[in-house]
Amino acid sequence: MNPVYKTIESLDWITIVLFFSMVVLALGKYLFQNRFLNFMILPFNNKYVVLYNKKGRLFNWFHILLTIFQLINFSLFLFLVLNVFFTVPSDNNPSSFLIIMAGLLLFQIVKILLQFGQGYVFNTQGLISELLFNKISYLNYSSLVMFVSNIVLIYVLNDSKIIISVAIILIISINVIGLTRLLKNHQKAIIPYFFYFILYLCALEIAPLVLVGSYLKD
Template sequence: MNPIARTIEPVDWMTILIFLGLLLLALGKYLYQTRFMNFLILPFNNKYISLYNKKGRLLSWFHLLMTLFQIINISLFAYLALRTLMPDLLARMSSPFLMILAITTLLLSIKIILQLTKGYVFNTQSLVKEIIYHKLSYFNYSGLIMFAINIFIIYVADSPKHMIYGGIFLIMIINIIGLVNILKNHQKVIISNVFYFILYLCTLEIAPFVLISGYLKH
C-alpha cells in the first residue's frame, strides 16, 4: 500500500471575518428587529437617531454590536486597500491585519475618550454624548458598505482598485450626510460656541487624518 499525501488547505482568515460580520448582522437583526430595520434606512431617514438617541446611547447592545461589526469591516477594507494600492507598505508590516485592527480600535477609543473628556471639562456631557452617538451611528452604517465591498473585492472583482475608490467615495458621502444632520440639529449650539467647534474639528476630526496620511507617505 503506497502512502498518499493529503494536502489540507489552510482556512481563509478573510472568509472567517466575513462570516463573523454576517453573524453579527444576523444577531443584531434577530435580537433588535425593529431597530435594525430603522438602522438600514439611516442615511435616508433620521428616524433611527430620533428614536434611539436617548435609549442607552453608546452602551446599548445593538450599538455595540454594530460598532464591532464596523471595526472588523473597516480594518479588513483598509487591509485590502493597502494590499492593492500600497503593497510595499503592507509587506513591511508584521501581522498587517492585526496591526490595522489594533490601530483602528485604538484610534476610535482614544477619539471617544477625548470627546467625553472635552464634554466633562466644558460641562456639555449630554450634548457630546448625543453627537458621538449620532456620528458613530453613521460610521457604523459605513460598515455595511464596507462589508459588501469587502465581499466583492475578495470573491468577485478581478481589478479591485475601482471598488476601493468607489467604497471610499460612498463612505465619505454617508458620513458627510451624518455631519450635515449634526450641524442642522445643533446649529444654535454650534453658532454660540463656534470657537470650541473649530477647535474640535481641528483636533479630533482633521488631525488624525493628517497624522495617518503623513505616516503612509513616509
C-alpha cells in the same frame, strides 16, 4: 504535456472574519428588529438618530454589535486597500489584519476618551455624546458598504482599484450626510458652543486624518 502548477492563496481566515462579522450583524437584526429597520434607512431618514439618541446612546447592545461589525470590516477594508495601493507585503497573513484592527480599536478608544474629556472640561458632555452617537451611527452604516466591498474585492474582483474608489466615495458621502444633518438638527445647541465645536473638529477630527495621511504619503 507538462503540468502547470497554480498557487492558490488560502482565504480561510478572511472567510472566517467575514462570516463572523455577518453573524454579528444578523444577531443585531434578530435581537433588535425595529431598531435595525430604522438603522437601515439612516442616510435617507434620520428617524434612527432621533429615536435612539437619548436611549442609552453609545452603551446599548445594538450600538455595540454594529460597532463591532464596523471595526471588523473597516480593518479588513484597510487591509485590502493597503495591499492594493501601497503594496504592503502581507503574504495573506492574518497577523497584519490583526495589527490593523488593534491599531484602529486603540485609535477609536483614545479618540472617544479625548472627546469625552473635552466635553467634561468645557461642560459640554451632552453635546459631545450626541455628536459621538450621530457620527458613530453613520460610520457603522458605512461599514455595510465596506462589507460588500470586502466580499467583492476578495471573491469577485481581486485588487480592483475601481471598487475601492467607489467604496471610498460612498463611505465619505454617507458620513458627510451624517455631518450635514447633525449641523442642521443641532444648530441651536452648537451655536452657543461654536468655539468648542470648532476646537473639537480641528483637534479630534481633522488633525488625526492629516497625521494619518502624512504617514501614508511618507
